[in-house]
Structures are given as C-alpha cells and as structure tokens.
Amino acid sequence: MATTKMTATVIHQEPIGTGIFSMQLQAAEIAKQAKPGQFVNLYSKDGSRLLPRPISLCEINGEAGTLRLVYRTVGKGTEEFARLHAGDKIDIMGPLGNGFTMQEEKAILIGGGIGIPPMLQLAKELSQQSVEVQVVLGYRDETFLDEEFAPYGTVYFASEDGNHGVKGTVMDAIREYGITGNVIYACGPTPMLRAIQAYALENGIVAQLSLEEKMACGIGACLACVCKSKEKDHHTNVNNKRICKDGPVFFAEEVEF
Amino acid sequence: MNTAVTIAGVTWKNPVTVASGTFGSGAEYSELVDLNQLGAVTTKGVANIPWQGNPTPRIAETYGGMINAVGLQNPGIDLFTQRDIPFLKQYDTRIIVNVCGKSVTDYVEVVERLGDEPVDMLEINVSCPNVKEGGIAFGQDPKALFEITKEVKAVAKQPIIMKLSPNVTDITEMAKAAEAAGADALSLINTLTGMKIDIHKRTFAVANKTGGLSGPAIKPVAVRMVYQVAHAVQIPIIGMGGIATGEDAIEFIMAGATAVSVGTANFHDPMASVKVAQGIEEYMKRYGVEDINELRGCVE
Ligand SMILES: Cc1cc2nc3c(=O)[nH]c(=O)nc-3n(C[C@H](O)[C@H](O)[C@H](O)COP(=O)(O)OP(=O)(O)OC[C@H]3O[C@@H](n4cnc5c(N)ncnc54)[C@H](O)[C@@H]3O)c2cc1C
Ligand SMILES: Cc1cc2nc3c(=O)[nH]c(=O)nc-3n(C[C@H](O)[C@H](O)[C@H](O)COP(=O)(O)O)c2cc1C
Ligand code: FES
Numbered sequence: 001m002a003t004t005k006m007t008a009t010v011i012h013q014e015p016i017g018t019g020i021f022s023m024q025l026q027a028a029e030i031a032k033q034a035k036p037g038q039f040v041n042l043y044s045k046d047g048s049r050l051l052p053r054p055i056s057l058c059e060i061n062g063e064a065g066t067l068r069l070v071y072r073t074v075g076k077g078t079e080e081f082a083r084l085h086a087g088d089k090i091d092i093m094g095p096l097g098n099g100f101t102m103q104e105e106k107a108i109l110i111g112g113g114i115g116i117p118p119m120l121q122l123a124k125e126l127s128q129q130s131v132e133v134q135v136v137l138g139y140r141d142e143t144f145l146d147e148e149f150a151p152y153g154t155v156y157f158a159s160e161d162g163n164h165g166v167k168g169t170v171m172d173a174i175r176e177y178g179i180t181g182n183v184i185y186a187c188g189p190t191p192m193l194r195a196i197q198a199y200a201l202e203n204g205i206v207a208q209l210s211l212e213e214k215m216a217c218g219i220g221a222c223l224a225c226v227c228k229s230k231e232k233d234h235h236t237n238v239n240n241k242r243i244c245k246d247g248p249v250f251f252a253e254e255v256e257f
Numbered sequence: 258m259n260t261a262v263t264i265a266g267v268t269w270k271n272p273v274t275v276a277s278g279t280f281g282s283g284a285e286y287s288e289l290v291d292l293n294q295l296g297a298v299t300t301k302g303v304a305n306i307p308w309q310g311n312p313t314p315r316i317a318e319t320y321g322g323m324i325n326a327v328g329l330q331n332p333g334i335d336l337f338t339q340r341d342i343p344f345l346k347q348y349d350t351r352i353i354v355n356v357c358g359k360s361v362t363d364y365v366e367v368v369e370r371l372g373d374e375p376v377d378m379l380e381i382n383v384s385c386p387n388v389k390e391g392g393i394a395f396g397q398d399p400k401a402l403f404e405i406t407k408e409v410k411a412v413a414k415q416p417i418i419m420k421l422s423p424n425v426t427d428i429t430e431m432a433k434a435a436e437a438a439g440a441d442a443l444s445l446i447n448t449l450t451g452m453k454i455d456i457h458k459r460t461f462a463v464a465n466k467t468g469g470l471s472g473p474a475i476k477p478v479a480v481r482m483v484y485q486v487a488h489a490v491q492i493p494i495i496g497m498g499g500i501a502t503g504e505d506a507i508e509f510i511m512a513g514a515t516a517v518s519v520g521t522a523n524f525h526d527p528m529a530s531v532k533v534a535q536g537i538e539e540y541m542k543r544y545g546v547e548d549i550n551e552l553r554g555c556v557e
Contacts, residue, residue, distance in 0.1 A: 221281030
C-alpha cells in the first residue's frame with residue numbers, strides 16, 4: 001500500500017448541519033486502497049497555513065474512486081474547505097494511518113460528535129461481512145448523519161439536551177439500553193474515549209479507539225503526534241506511539257491518553 | 258550544467274538536503290520522495306540513549322510557520338545504527354547524522370559510536386539544553402560552543418558541521434568560536450524561540466510553553482544570518498530557515514551558503530525537497546548559470 005499525495009476534485013459539497021459539511025471527492029488512487037478508520041491530510045491553498053488538516057474517511061467507494069469527508073468548521077482551514085464547490089481542486093494525501101481492525105464479532109460502534117463520520121464506512125463494511133452491528137451515536141444537541149446508519153444495524157442515540165435518545169453520554173445509552181457486544185470501535189472526544197477505555201478494560205471487552213493529536217507530517221516522521229504507550233514501542237524505542245502512523249486506532253490496553 | 262557542491266571534502270550531487278527533525282531518517286518519506294535525488298539526507302537528532310521527548314501538544318501552526326517542542330524524542334544510537342543507517346545506505350545520497358546530547362560526554366559518545374559507521378558527515382545540534390550548565394544551550398555561549406566543538410572534533414572521524422542557534426545577540430561570534438575550535442562547516446539557522454497562546458482555552462498552544470519557530474515566516478532572518486556568517490568565517494555554510502522553493506534556495510546561496518536544507522516545507526508538501534532541487538536547476542537554465550558555485554555569495 002502506498003501513500004499518495006494528489007490533487008483531488010470536489011464532486012459535491014453541502015452543509016448537513018450547523019457548521020458541518022459533507023464533501024465528496026474524486027481521488028481514485030487513494031479511494032481504491034483506503035479502509036475504514038484511515039484519514040487523509042487536506043492542504044490549504046493559503047501559504048500562511050502550512051500544516052495539513054487531518055480528516056477521517058466517512059465513506060470510501062473504491063470502484064467509483066470517491067471519498068466522502070464529513071467535517072466541522074472550527075478554524076481558518078476548515079472554513080476554507082467549506083467554501084469549495086463542485087469542480088474545485090484540493091490537494092490531499094492518503095490513505096493515512098492504520099484504520100480499524102475488522103473483527104468478526106458482535107460489534108458496538110460508538111461515535112461522539114465529529115467522531116461519528118468514520119463509523120459510517122466501518123458500519124457498512126462490518127455489515128457486509130454479516131457482523132451484527134450496533135451503533136451508538138452521541139450528540140450535544142443537533143444531529144447529523146444519524147439517519148444514514150439505519151441500513152447497517154441497530155442505532156441508538158444519546159444527546160446532552162435529551163432531545164435525541166438518552167439524555168447524557170454514549171455510556172449512559174449503553175447502560176440504559178443494555179447494549180452488549182464483543183468488540184467496541186470508537187471515535188470521539190477524549191473524555192468519551194477515556195470512559196470507553198475504562199469500561200472495556202473493566203469488562204474485558206476488546207475496544208479499538210481512534211485518537212487525535214496535532215499533526216505536521218502525517219506519515220510518522222516528525223514525532224509531533226505521539227501518545228503514551230504501555231509498552232516500549234518498537235519503532236520509537238520509547239513509550240510513545242505515533243498517532244498518524246501507528247494509529248489513529250489503538251486497542252484500549254495499548255495506550256494512555 | 259553543474260549542480261554539485263563540495264563541503265569539507267564531501268561532494269553532494271546537488272546542494273539540497275532536508276532539515277533535521279522534519280524528515281525522520283527518510284524511511285517514511287521514501288514512499289513519496291526519491292531520496293536519490295537529494296544531495297544529502299540529514300537525520301533527526303540522535304542521542305546516546307533513547308529520549309522520550311516532551312508532552313503533547315508538541316506543535317502549533319503560526320502565520321506562515323509553526324512552533325515545535327518535540328523535545329528531541331529519539332530512539333538512541335543503538336537502534337539508529339542498526340536500522341536507520343543501513344536503510345539510508347541503499348540510496349545514492351550523502352548521509353548526515355544530526356547529534357544531540359545533554360552533556361559534552363553525551364555528544365562525544367555518539368560521535369565516537371558513529372566513527373566506524375558509513376555516514377558522510379555529522380551535524381552537531383548545539384541548541385540542546387546543557388543540563389550540566391543549568392540548562393543554557395551550548396549554542397548560546399561562545400565558550401561552551403568552542404569547548405564542545407573541540408571535544409567533538411578530537412574524536413570525530415567524519416567532517417563536523419556545527420548547527421548554530423539564532424537565539425543569540427551576535428551569531429558571528431558563535432560562528433567564529435566554532436571555526437576557531439576546528440569545525441569543518443556550519444549550518445544555520447535552527448529554530449527561533451517563540452510562543453503561542455490559545456486564547457480560547459487560555460493556555461499555551463504547545464505543552465512546553467515555548468517552542469522553536471520555523472517555516473517561511475523566519476526566512477528573512479535566516480538569510481540575514483547566513484550573509485553575516487559568510488562574511489565572518491571561511492568554512493562552508495549550509496543555509497536553512499523557511500526554504501520552500503528553488504528561488505528561496507538561490508537566495509541563501511547568493512547570501513553565501515554552499516548548500517541548503519528544506520525543513521518545515523516538507524510538512525506542506527512531502528516532495529518539497531526534490532522540488533527545491535529542480536527549482537534550482539530551472540533558475541540556472543533561465544539565467545544561463547553553468548555552475549551553481551558561481552552564485553555563492555554573489556551579492557556582496
Ligand atoms: C486522525 C484525525 C482525524 C480527524 N477527522 C476529522 C473528521 O473526520 N472531521 C472533522 O471535522 N475533524 C476531524 N479531525 C479534526 C480536524 O483535523 C481539525 O478540526 C482541523 O484540523 C481544524 O483545522 P482548522 O484550520 O479549521 O482549525 P485551526 O484551529 O485554525 O487549526 C490550527 C492547527 O491546529 C490543527 N488542529 C486543530 N484542531 C485539531 C484537532 N482536533 N485535531 C488535530 N489537529 C487539529 C490544525 O490541523 C492546524 O494545524 C481529525 C483529526 C485527526 C487527528
Ligand atoms: C518538527 C521539527 C523538529 C526539528 N528537530 C530538529 C532536530 O532534531 N535537530 C536539529 O538540529 N534541528 C531540528 N529542527 C530544526 C530544523 O532542522 C531547522 O533548522 C529549522 O526548522 C529551520 O528550517 P525550516 O524553516 O526549513 O524548517 C526541527 C524543526 C522542526 C520543525
Ligand atoms: S504527524 Fe509527524 S509523526 Fe505524526
């Protein structure tokens with residue numbers, strides 16, 4: 001598998017929530033080798049913004065050579081991307097990172113906020129392998145992507161304001177609905193991932209957690225994006241793993257964050 | 258057309274290398290960049306033992322640049338010599354190993370260990386805090402710089418490049434101290450100490466509070482320092498600081514650099530180093546320059 005830097009073409013872009021955008025890209029070289037949980041780096045056209053913006057793959061269509069990204073505008077870089085229209089070009093690099101390890105076991109997919117997008121491609125691929133898929137989605141208030149998971153499994157919701165599903169966090173939803181499974185796949189804010197890590201370790205459930213950190217190279221060379229690892233890492237030779245290269249997905253017992 | 262340059266007796270096929278710490282040991286980038294097209298590969302700093310580095314966040318973007326406080330995380334010289342040097346030996350490029358340490362003896366140990374390794378040059382990063390002398394970097398005190406250069410030269414089997422810090426009042430004083438102690442070449446500049454505050458979180462943008470500023474934002478400072486140093490010493494200079502294009506590289510060469518390094522630009526474009534080498538050739542063709550060495554220091 002080879003990482004590719006290329007100029008992709010925007011096929012379609014639309015807002016799907018307040019400050020949440022869904023962008024379809026034509027990027028065949030990347031799409032044909034990508035898997036769920038991997039990400040791409042997006043590059044700004046403005047020379048004042050040098051560093052790439054890492055964004056997870058929400059959907060991958062290897063045959064059509066397309067990628068779908070769903071992202072929230074938080075600063076100048078994502079605001080620039082949100083202004084792109086069909087036909088516009090954008091430099092991207094990928095696929096980056098390890099992605100999720102597909103396990104043929106009853107699955108609980110947990111997405112919190114802007115951690116929800118990578119769960120969609122994962123849900124699709126797991127259901128294609130006839131894995132029993134349960135999806136737990138956590139929102140602050142407004143929902144997005146919520147209706148797209150239905151074809152792939154049973155979907156549960158939690159929201160902070162209680163307007164959608166259980167009032168509270170994804171962990172509250174898991175308890176309230178008595179959701180059980182053998183493997184957890186999760187992406188979302190750090191406090192959520194910490195709670196899932198503790199829950200998985202206590203209950204002896206396998207959990208794959210997708211972590212985030214500020215990145216520069218995105219390919220494992222600069223050591224900007226590390227997290228602490230329980231064991232000495234074979235590459236770095238210290239107790240640090242590179243989130244961009246060895247992750248972003250780690251097993252719960254591997255990392256401290 | 259000649260693009261080859263010779264630094265301390267070592268000939269590079271072109272005057273472009275990558276700046277230490279931005280390119281690992283080349284393995285990750287080799288998927289995207291043909292390392293054979295570089296004059297040299299300069300590795301991430303390596304110490305006598307593995308270093309854990311700083312807490313995260315280690316980097317922050319700034320206008321036209323970035324701040325980093327990676328803290329010289331490195332796997333230590335043992336794994337480095339087993340894995341990284343053999344990897345680089347597969348390519349037709351010069352190998353420059355960047356060395357860091359917390360005391361003079363740390364540096365000397367690494368330089369000695371590298372003596373019998375097939376590497377072409379050693380670059381000594383004196384921006385590391387000297388733990389024994391209360392944390393002041395070796396590169397900020399001309400006496401300390403003279404001492405460490407002398408000690409390193411005494412054991413080195415490869416030419417020594419002393420990498421100068423810009424965080425000093427007069428960089429020519431540092432350059433002269435390194436030259437007087439026997440340095441074979443100089444590289445400059447390392448990063449400028451900076452700070453960024455996240456006003457939304459009311460905290461420092463990098464966990465270390467301060468970090469090194471790099472990227473196009475620092476280029477004019479770097480060009481000025483290369484020019485000053487070129488007029489203060491006789492030994493060759495590898496210029497760096499914000500180089501992203503062939504034109505940027507030409508500027509450094511005209512200021513007096515023999516070769517250049519591409520650092521932060523690799524993060525915006527992994528192919529930046531090779532594009533800089535190509536851009537230099539394009540400039541030479543455009544102006545009918547037969548030999549890159551003609552341009553060195555051409556602005557007096
Ligand atoms: C592996 C990975 C996958 C991601 N996937 C998604 C996704 O699918 N959808 C989505 O909306 N967001 C995702 N993010 C977060 C996204 O990268 C940031 O929101 C984005 O970089 C912000 O850029 P900006 O210029 O708008 O913000 P600014 O705050 O102006 O960015 C300044 C700098 O900080 C970096 N930065 C800011 N926030 C983050 C962050 N949370 N993580 C890492 N770097 C950050 C930027 O890349 C840039 O270098 C992901 C992050 C990682 C590490
Ligand atoms: C992430 C990062 C890591 C660095 N690590 C090292 C290092 O290990 N040793 C060193 O001598 N310089 C290190 N530097 C400094 C660069 O080699 C270079 O001197 C500086 O960044 C200026 O060049 P640039 O603007 O092209 O990046 C590092 C710079 C960056 C951005
Ligand atoms: S971003 Fe450079 S090592 Fe991860």
